[in-house]
Amino acid sequence: KTYILNITIVGTGYVGLVTGTTLAELGNSVYCVDIDEKKVEGMKNGVVPIYEPNLEEMFLRNIQAERLFFTTNLKEALDKSEVIYLALPTPPGEDGSADLSYVIKVANDIGEMMTEYKVVVNKSTVPVGTADKVREVISSKTQIPFDVVSNPEFLREGFAVEDSMNPARVVVGASSEKAQDIMAKIYQPFTNTGIPIIFMDEKSSELTKYAANSFLAVKITFMNEIANYCEKVGADVDKVRLGMGSDDRIGQRFLFPGIGYGGSCFPKDVKALIKSGKQEDFNFQILEATENVNIAQKVILVSEIEKYFGGNIEGKTIAFWGLAFKANTDDIREASSLDNIALLLEKGAKIVAYDAVAESNVQKLLGDKIQYAKNMYEALENADALFIATEWSEFKNPNFELMAQKMNGKVIFDGRNIYPLEIPEQNGFYYKSIGRKTILN
Numbered sequence: 001k002t003y004i005l006n007i008t009i010v011g012t013g014y015v016g017l018v019t020g021t022t023l024a025e026l027g028n029s030v031y032c033v034d035i036d037e038k039k040v041e042g043m044k045n046g047v048v049p050i051y052e053p054n055l056e057e058m059f060l061r062n063i064q065a066e067r068l069f070f071t072t073n074l075k076e077a078l079d080k081s082e083v084i085y086l087a088l089p090t091p092p093g094e095d096g097s098a099d100l101s102y103v104i105k106v107a108n109d110i111g112e113m114m115t116e117y118k119v120v121v122n123k124s125t126v127p128v129g130t131a132d133k134v135r136e137v138i139s140s141k142t143q144i145p146f147d148v149v150s151n152p153e154f155l156r157e158g159f160a161v162e163d164s165m166n167p168a169r170v171v172v173g174a175s176s177e178k179a180q181d182i183m184a185k186i187y188q189p190f191t192n193t194g195i196p197i198i199f200m201d202e203k204s205s206e207l208t209k210y211a212a213n214s215f216l217a218v219k220i221t222f223m224n225e226i227a228n229y230c231e232k233v234g235a236d237v238d239k240v241r242l243g244m245g246s247d248d249r250i251g252q253r254f255l256f257p258g259i260g261y262g263g264s265c266f267p268k269d270v271k272a273l274i275k276s277g278k279q280e281d282f283n284f285q286i287l288e289a290t291e292n293v294n295i296a297q298k299v300i301l302v303s304e305i306e307k308y309f310g311g312n313i314e315g316k317t318i319a320f321w322g323l324a325f326k327a328n329t330d331d332i333r334e335a336s337s338l339d340n341i342a343l344l345l346e347k348g349a350k351i352v353a354y355d356a357v358a359e360s361n362v363q364k365l366l367g368d369k370i371q372y373a374k375n376m377y378e379a380l381e382n383a384d385a386l387f388i389a390t391e392w393s394e395f396k397n398p399n400f401e402l403m404a405q406k407m408n409g410k411v412i413f414d415g416r417n418i419y420p421l422e423i424p425e426q427n428g429f430y431y432k433s434i435g436r437k438t439i440l441n
């Protein structure tokens, strides 16, 4: 078999798995390494450990084509590969800074095991200066030449396959020409179709990832503040958003107000950049404000719910549609649903939740603190109000008659603005969304 390159991916979490599958799809032979034996065994048998639209098909196709392999043995994979991608977790430590111990540990192993030139590629989101650290660790173990490259990942959950096969750009931080050439070769299928590859130094590349994610978090948060202000003055944020977004310096995307940003990236990266700033005696004032606004925004509807019920929600049953931090994922990390559920429980409400994909993850976390429904209508049985926490498609065109039959009160709090105002209005529902007029039925 002829491959473009032999590549090892260390870590088969979200980024590692998607990156590995994509690189195999681009024609490379890819070894995915993980210490979790059960997971590796599963993947060898075609089991994809995460939920992501269209991933399974691509994953199975590349296993079949003998371009995608799995092992727990780093040395075995390393010996066969010229390029090693690190896609390891960098969880926030107690102080919010990224914990690099997994990255450092594997860098150590690579230094000890390598027998010829390697390019080590940092794919995980890591603080500025990490490429230098990895370089130091490896060179403390070996005399053999190698390069360390930063190549951040910009994919969105739910669109991982789409984003990874058709990225807006590829950013590569590499100071050595040899490493640049190898990276250019890997991404040639992209550059052939006009996707830009932007070369820079490692530090700028590392910062690009944080800057991009933080900017988007700021953009969303700015819109959330505009939405809150719209309510004060009787403006409609949908109209404001269209009017603003039509200026292509602003753009229509990531201007949707709601109950805050969550997920595994924005909250973590905003925190980490603030923290990195502090280490240099630098205050990211915009990011600090963004973080605080977002914390309040996540639960902004709770006081509205209390207000609606005259200040006391003890014993009220609130149905939740959606638990995932956004649609098309089972991920509940930093999900706004969880903040709302916790606060509503604290205030004595009962929760019945429905999310076809993320429910089992919430069940693991919250157990029988809340009830779970088998479908979206069952969740409404005797509910005093409905809370929409995730914009899943199945909620977008519901049977309002059936909803009214099931519910105690025809009341909707929509944290994702999924209905045009006339829809709940015509169906006789009280409807409170974000940054728009309240429908007082």
Ligand code: UDX
Pocket: 153, 154, 155, 156, 157, 158, 213, 216, 220, 253, 254, 255, 256, 257, 258, 259, 260, 261, 262, 263, 264, 265, 266, 325, 326
């Ligand atoms: C994000 C980045 O988009 C991606 O480039 C990066 O690699 C990882 O982080 P992801 O966390 O998967 O991806 O989700 P994204 O679609 O960006 O949404 C993040 C959060 O912002 C979600 O909670 C979403 O509901 C919220 N959001 C997004 C809004 O509230 N309004 C918007 O207009 C867009």
